[in-house]
Amino acid sequence: MKIIAVNAGSSSLKFQLLEMPEEKVITSGLVERIGHHNAVFQIKVNGEKVTVEQPILDHKVAVDLLVEGLVKYDIIKSLDEINGVGHRVVQGGEIFKSSVVITNKVIDDIESLNDLAPLHNPANVTGITSFKKALPNVIQVAVFDTSFHGTMDELAYLYATPYAWYEKYGVRKYGFHGTSHQYVSEKAYAKLGNKDAKVIVCHLGNGASLCAVDAGKSVDTSMGLTPLEGIPMGTRSGNVDPSVIKLIADQENRSYESVLNDLNKQSGYLGVSGISNDSRDIVKGIEEGNHRAYLAHKVQVKRIADYIGSYYVYMGGLDAICFTAGIGENSSLIRKDILEAVKVLGIDLDEAENEKRGEREITKPGSKVRAFIIPTNEEVMIAREVVRLK
Ligand code: AMP
Numbered sequence: 001m002k003i004i005a006v007n008a009g010s011s012s013l014k015f016q017l018l019e020m021p022e023e024k025v026i027t028s029g030l031v032e033r034i035g036h037h038n039a040v041f042q043i044k045v046n047g048e049k050v051t052v053e054q055p056i057l058d059h060k061v062a063v064d065l066l067v068e069g070l071v072k073y074d075i076i077k078s079l080d081e082i083n084g085v086g087h088r089v090v091q092g093g094e095i096f097k098s099s100v101v102i103t104n105k106v107i108d109d110i111e112s113l114n115d116l117a118p119l120h121n122p123a124n125v126t127g128i129t130s131f132k133k134a135l136p137n138v139i140q141v142a143v144f145d146t147s148f149h150g151t152m153d154e155l156a157y158l159y160a161t162p163y164a165w166y167e168k169y170g171v172r173k174y175g176f177h178g179t180s181h182q183y184v185s186e187k188a189y190a191k192l193g194n195k196d197a198k199v200i201v202c203h204l205g206n207g208a209s210l211c212a213v214d215a216g217k218s219v220d221t222s223m224g225l226t227p228l229e230g231i232p233m234g235t236r237s238g239n240v241d242p243s244v245i246k247l248i249a250d251q252e253n254r255s256y257e258s259v260l261n262d263l264n265k266q267s268g269y270l271g272v273s274g275i276s277n278d279s280r281d282i283v284k285g286i287e288e289g290n291h292r293a294y295l296a297h298k299v300q301v302k303r304i305a306d307y308i309g310s311y312y313v314y315m316g317g318l319d320a321i322c323f324t325a326g327i328g329e330n331s332s333l334i335r336k337d338i339l340e341a342v343k344v345l346g347i348d349l350d351e352a353e354n355e356k357r358g359e360r361e362i363t364k365p366g367s368k369v370r371a372f373i374i375p376t377n378e379e380v381m382i383a384r385e386v387v388r389l390k
Pocket of ligand 1: 204205206277280326327331
């Protein structure tokens with residue numbers, strides 16, 4: 001069965017076509033700069049990237065190009081071969097505790113959450129409606145970044161703000177990267193052979209979040225109402241005292257919105273180092289003796305260690321820490337320094353294994369808390385959900 005996994009942003013659309021249940025990627029690609037005359041459509045044909053630059057003025061055109069491309073490049077013989085489409089949707093609020101088959105009511109419900117995710121949900125809906133038009137007879141499923149965290153207790157998700165804010169406006173922690181945390185923790189459970197294990201997943205990419213998973217359920221996570229909360233990231237600050245916003249707005253005669261934008265886009269690695277949001281540049285900066293690159297790295301490590309410590313206490317123990325996403329999978333330095341910072345929990349790092357790439361254990365046999373590199377695969381998780389609901 002062939003399933004398309006889609007991640008639609010405001011001006012981009014990433015996709016994978018997977019053969020299920022084998023979980024084999026048939027092709028993948030993306031459309032970038034949607035809305036522009038110099039948009040780019042990229043698709044893998046026999047393992048080679050084919051890139052076409054042309055005007056793509058809206059998502060509908062992008063989706064038509066994509067599905068027609070699958071036939072044109074002989075990846076499938078006809079559109080009838082596509083058995084389902086799974087869409088990543090960022091915010092499912094308290095409405096969607098799991099993935100759902102998309103109906104008009106589901107689309108209305110996703111749109112009702114636009115205030116909670118103004119940058120993401122409208123783009124996700126545009127992707128959905130475009131695919132519904134292009135493939136009207138194919139099942140479409142919404143898979144939410146938030147739903148894996150639907151098992152969090154109110155102790156974990158409530159902010160200590162006026163309760164009416166929660167009741168009236170849904171102000172609470174939702175958490176994100178749920179498909180990734182679920183995929184990685186399921187792999188960890190298989191490795192540990194213990195379905196009651198306590199696991200912390202560190203999803204460290206340009207966006208980054210931690211998730212405490214107890215017996216397969218998310219019990220706490222570091223992102224909040226929006227992806228800004230939690231640990232410092234490529235360009236996001238993570239937690240700060242909200243009073244910073246007023247102070248900078250007053251000092252620089254700027255709007256709250258523009259300061260908030262700096263917390264999302266000019267902070268984290270980029271803000272502290274002044275060099276880059278990319279961990280490779282930060283590591284290079286450290287090697288060259290750049291103190292601010294060192295600080296950007298060490299501040300992040302400390303804050304991640306703080307979360308790991310608090311999750312250890314909250315879960316009453318810990319069996320494994322898993323590293324995933326661009327930085328977690330590739331940066332041996334960040335893994336080593338994080339594990340060093342939480343060594344007191346009983347971690348015996350295997351330095352040689354930590355220097356290697358790919359799925360593996362990076363602690364020595366007998367380590368009280370084990371650590372793993374587990375590459376994430378959100379597309380497979382989305383495709384699995386389509387198959388489950390079909
Ligand atoms: P993601 O958001 O998961 O795609 O992760 C993107 C980030 O991963 C980039 O901004 C880099 O900081 C980091 N990254 C990607 N490849 C590498 C690598 N080979 N070594 C270190 N960091 C990497």
